[in-house]
Amino acid sequence: MQNTSVPATCDCQGADSRPAETRRPMETFDLIVIGGGPGGHAVAEEAARLGTRTVILERGGWGGTCTHRGCIPTKALLACSRTRAALKKAGRLGVKVPDTVLDFAVARRHMEQMVRVSALGAQQSLREAGADCRVGTGILKAPGEVEWTAQNGASAMLQAPSIVIAWGSEPSLPPGITPSPRILTSDGFLERTELPESVVILGGSFIGVEFATFLAEAGCRVTLAEALERILPLEDNDVSSLIGRELSRLGIAIHISTSAESIREENGGILARLAGPSGPLEMQASIALVCTGRRPLLERDQLDRLGITHDRQGIRVDENLETTCKRVFAVGDVTGGVLLAHRAAQQGKALASRLFGDGSVRHDDAFVPSVVYTHPPAARVGLTERQAAERGLAVRVTRSDYGANILARTELAGAGFAKAVFLGDRLAGAAVAGEGAGELIAPLTLAVRIGLDRSALRNWILPHPGISEVFQGLFRD
Numbered sequence: 482m483q484n485t486s487v488p489a490t491c492d493c494q495g496a497d498s499r500p501a502e503t504r505r506p507m508e509t510f511d512l513i514v515i516g517g518g519p520g521g522h523a524v525a526e527e528a529a530r531l532g533t534r535t536v537i538l539e540r541g542g543w544g545g546t547c548t549h550r551g552c553i554p555t556k557a558l559l560a561c562s563r564t565r566a567a568l569k570k571a572g573r574l575g576v577k578v579p580d581t582v583l584d585f586a587v588a589r590r591h592m593e594q595m596v597r598v599s600a601l602g603a604q605q606s607l608r609e610a611g612a613d614c615r616v617g618t619g620i621l622k623a624p625g626e627v628e629w630t631a632q633n634g635a636s637a638m639l640q641a642p643s644i645v646i647a648w649g650s651e652p653s654l655p656p657g658i659t660p661s662p663r664i665l666t667s668d669g670f671l672e673r674t675e676l677p678e679s680v681v682i683l684g685g686s687f688i689g690v691e692f693a694t695f696l697a698e699a700g701c702r703v704t705l706a707e708a709l710e711r712i713l714p715l716e717d718n719d720v721s722s723l724i725g726r727e728l729s730r731l732g733i734a735i736h737i738s739t740s741a742e743s744i745r746e747e748n749g750g751i752l753a754r755l756a757g758p759s760g761p762l763e764m765q766a767s768i769a770l771v772c773t774g775r776r777p778l779l780e781r782d783q784l785d786r787l788g789i790t791h792d793r794q795g796i797r798v799d800e801n802l803e804t805t806c807k808r809v810f811a812v813g814d815v816t817g818g819v820l821l822a823h824r825a826a827q828q829g830k831a832l833a834s835r836l837f838g839d840g841s842v843r844h845d846d847a848f849v850p851s852v853v854y855t856h857p858p859a860a861r862v863g864l865t866e867r868q869a870a871e872r873g874l875a876v877r878v879t880r881s882d883y884g885a886n887i888l889a890r891t892e893l894a895g896a897g898f899a900k901a902v903f904l905g906d907r908l909a910g911a912a913v914a915g916e917g918a919g920e921l922i923a924p925l926t927l928a929v930r931i932g933l934d935r936s937a938l939r940n941w942i943l944p945h946p947g948i949s950e951v952f953q954g955l956f957r958d
Contacts, residue, residue, distance in 0.1 A: 531838050565698055616631065626639070654666070655740075665770050685706070850926045911929060
């Protein structure tokens, strides 16, 4: 969440001590955005549509981490493995198919094509909005000033009364673990051209379980180690249990309360030494995949130059997303908190609305939905049972299972459920685990955001037959 306990905004005076004769002529804009990921893209596009002269600088690929190293490539690979998994159970519906094999070269081509489509779409929407899109590096030089260096080495000084930092995030590694050709982060795995025969995955949060799902469905032997007492530790206990059972059915060996003591390359593979609840473990595999989270990508020298407060959790911003340097803002992963693309995008839209519009677009971390794209997926929004208990809130929790849903059973959707958390009579939170969870959470997000009560929810007419009918069991008296 945004950190609002920041000191009074600094005036940033004296940050630029260069003699006047050494300063280059400035290109002037209303807004400079550094970073073309979801947050930077959203603020630049909305600002440009509102008629401002906006320039956005991206040093890598348009779309940022989401497009190139996160959401898009992983979901493209998961679409491939899910299709193979679906074909393996097609016989239950009378469809006979021979044994299937996932061709990783073809899967990679699909992944790369989806990345290109997403990146081109991001750049096109910015240009259609009227933003000046530039590829290269943007460096904060002084309040209101950014030095842009293109890939060919050409450079220019840019000036604007408002600057937005949207640097994104990078993989976070445990102490003592260094990436290598066989010890990979999620970024590194997406560059591989061959599937491993076996893999040890460190980290059982959403990145780890999504990669575990893909690799197991693709035919790899997968071991998943999570340092905490359950996988998906931020999710509802019932969600963690269901996803854990489904991963086990895929043949994934799950070790909880297990951390890595060391990993090294050995004999053409890796040797992982782990510490588990029953003592030390040694595991050999083709590769190790380190999925222990991501952290804000901080250019500390630039931040310190402008007196912008930051720590390991990210750049500190107030409720208006302003840093401790006046008129310098930050959005997305670089602000810490929940590192999700749609959260970053909403921050960007809200910031543009406040700076250049009527301020009607708002952002609140309390209403950001999250989805884990395992098979089946899981999703949640708003208040959870655990949060309610930690805050001493008296809530009522209801649950409805997929087992009574005729469409889920007809389509062999498998196990699943929905849960609702009521604070008084108002829907304060919801979770879904099972087929379609990522889409089912969308209407629940709106219901939580506007605070629908039980009487309104009981009047919700749901299509029949539909998996969404699982909601009916949540809203009964």
